[in-house]
Amino acid sequence: MQVNMHEAKSRLSELAERVLKGEKVVIAKAGKPILDLVPHVPNKQVRLPGGYEDAIEMAPDFDETPTEIVDTFYESDE
Numbered sequence: 001m002q003v004n005m006h007e008a009k010s011r012l013s014e015l016a017e018r019v020l021k022g023e024k025v026v027i028a029k030a031g032k033p034i035l036d037l038v039p040h041v042p043n044k045q046v047r048l049p050g051g052y053e054d055a056i057e058m059a060p061d062f063d064e065t066p067t068e069i070v071d072t073f074y075e076s077d078e
Contacts, residue, residue, distance in 0.1 A: 002026040002033060
């Protein structure tokens with residue numbers, strides 16, 4: 001089924017019900033299809049933290065901030 005934008009605004013609830021029942025709804029502007037109305041599909045994939053334990057290396061001096069950089073935080077423009 002194809003409906004124009006204005007009609008889709010007026011009949012959104014009805015169109016949503018049709019989509020939920022499996023019907024394909026296309027919204028058109030000036031007679032040209034621009035959108036497909038589709039049901040929402042929740043992301044059911046569970047994200048597991050980690051996975052890069054052996055792929056990332058930290059430099060030995062990672063936690064050591066050079067004095068010149070630290071001093072710039074305490075300098076005053078006055």
